[in-house]
Amino acid sequence: MHKGSKKLAYTLSALFAGAVFGSGCVRTGDTVTTIDGFAQGSTYHIVVKSDRQRPEIQQAIDSLLGVIDRSVSLFNDSSLLNRINRGETDSVDAHIAYCVETAEKISRESDGMYDITIKPIFEAWGFTGRECDGDPDIDSLLRYVGHEKIRIENGRLVRTMPGVQIDLSSIAQGYSADMLARLLEEHGIEEYLVEIGGEIFCRGTNPSGTDWRVGIDKPEEGNFTPGADMQVKLSLTGLGLATSGNYRKYHTDSKGRKIVHTINPKTGYSEISNLLSATVIAENATLADAYGTLMMVIGLDRSIELLNRHPELMGYLVYTDDAGRFETYVSPALERHIIRD
Template sequence: MLKKYLWGALAGLLAAGCAGRETGGSYTVVDGTMLGTTLHIVADVRGTSAQELYASVMELDREAKASMSIFDSTSLLSRLNRNETDSVDRHIAFNLRLADSIGALSGGCYDVTVKPLVEAWGFAGKAAQAHPNIDSILTFVGRDKVRIEEGRLVKSDPRVQLDFNSVAKGYTVDLLAALVERHGARNYIVDIGGEIRCRGVNREGKAWRIGVETPFDGNMSDGRYLQRRIAMHEGGMATSGNYRRYYLDAGGRKVAHTIDPRTGRSALSRLLSVTVVAPTCAEADALGTMFLAMGADGALEAVRKMPDAKVYFIFAGKEGGDSYEEYLSPAMERLILE
C-alpha cells in the first residue's frame, strides 16, 4: 500500500519515536511510527495527554504485529502458516471474513492465501526465486483451501499460508480510530503509512483534506507530487499501486508486489494507482488491492457495476511518456477538491 499524505505539512518525527503536542482548538497531534511506518494523529481527545494517547497507540501496535505480521516469526499468523498452532484470534477471524466478502466480488483476483506466491517473488521478507515454479505453488493457493471451525483454522493442504498485507494495515487504522474515539474524540484523522480514517472536521471546521500522489515509478517524494485532493468528513481511504514496491528481473522486466492469484504473476497493466474511499479503511485497503489485481479493463468493468463505489483510478497514458488518464466514479467526484 502507498502513502497519501495529508494536504499541508506534517510535523517531523522525533528520533525517539513520539512527537505529541496540544494545539489550538483542543486538537492533539501525535506523530511517530506504527507497524514499521509513519503514524500521524490529529484528534480532539478529551482528558488524555498526547503522551498518554501515544502509549495506548503503542499497545495497539504491539497487539496488531503480534497477531497479523508475516515479518515477525513469533506472530500468531506466522505460527499458523508454519502449522505450529491452529487457534485464531479476533483479528485473524475478522480479516478472513472480510477477505471472503471482497473475494466474492473479485472473480479470484483477491485472495489472502497468496503468501507463497508473494514470497516466491521476493515480497515477503525473503529473496526472490530466480525461476519460481508458479504452477506448483498455485496448487495450494485458494481461499477454498482454508476455513475457520470453532475458532480453529482448518487447511485442506498444510502448505496453505495466509498474507494479510492487503488488509491488515487498513484494519489497524480502524482499530486506531476506535481507540481515539474511546479517548473522547469526535473529530479526528488517523494515518498509518498513508492509509487513513477520519471523522468530523479539522481545526478550521472544514472537511479533512487528503492528497493522492502522482504514480511515477520510484516516487518517494512524501507528498510533493500530487494528482488530486480529496475532502472527507467520515470514512476510510487507501491507495494501491505498483510504483514503489517493484524490481526489474534479470531480463529487465518489472516485477511488482501486487500478485494476481489467478496467474501467480505480477498484476501489471495501464492501471497505475487505485484510491478507494469506503466506510472502513480495511474495506478500502482490500478493495484497492482487488482493483489493482484486476488490471485496467477488469477494474473499470467491475467498478461500473458498483454504483455507490468511491473510486479514483490513474492510468498510464496511451501515448506513453509522463501522460496520465483518470477515472473518477460518480460518487468519488463529489469528494474531489478543485
C-alpha cells in the same frame, strides 16, 4: 495480489502543516494533538482535534498497535499469523478472524482475484525479504493458493491441505486504521484523522473547521516523497481511504524483467496493465484497503465495472492511454470531494 513487505505504495499523504514522522512523538497545540510513530514496518500519523489534552492516548495507541502487531504482522516472527503459517497453531484471534472473513467475501465476489493465500507465490518472487531464486517454480506453488482452501471454524483456521499460508498485508493496515479510530472514539474523541502506512480513516472536521484534506500522490516512478507531487486533493470525513499502485514497489529479476508487487493469484505472475494506481473510498479503511488491491489485479475496465456495481464505494483511478498520457477515472460520487483550489 499483494501490497508487499511494506505497503504497495505510500501514495497517500495527509495534508498537515509541519507534519513530521517520529517515534512515539506527541505534539499538542491549543486544539490539536498530533501523534506520530512507527508500526507494522511503516509509519502512523494521528491528528486529534480536541480542547482537552489526553496524555493516556499515546499509551493506549502503543498498546493497541502492539496487540495488532503480535497478531497479524508478517514482520514479527513470533506473531500469531506467522506461527499459524509455520503450522505451530491453528487458533486465530478476533483480529485475524475479522480480516480473513472480510477477505473471503471479496475473494468470492471477485472469483478469487483477491486472495490472501498468495503468500508462497509472493515469497518466491522475493517480496518478503527473501531473495528471488531465479525462475521460481510457480506452477508447483499455485497448488497452495486459493481462498477456498481456508476457512474459520470455531476459532480455528481450517486448511484443506498442509502448506497453505496466508498474508494479510493487503488488508491489515486498513484494519489497523479502523481499530485506531475506534480506540479514539472509546476515549471520547469525535474529530480526528488516522493514517497508518498510507491507509486513512477520518471523522469530524479538521482544526480549520472543514472536512479533512487528503492528497493522493501522482503515480510516477521516482516520486518517492509523499506529498511532493500530488495528483489530486480530496475533502473527506467519516470515510476510509486507501491507495494501491506499482510505481514505487517493484524489483528487477536476473533476466532484467520488472517484477511488480501486484501478483495475479490465478497465474502467480505480475499483473501489469495501464492502471497505475487505484484509490478507493469506503465506509471503512479495511474495505478500502482490500478493494484497492483487487483493482490493481483486475485492471481499469473491470475496476470501473466493480465501482458501478458498488455505489457505496468511490474510486479515483489513474491510468495511461495508448499514447502514454496520464488519464483519470473518477466515480461520479467522488467529484464533490475533489478540492479544486
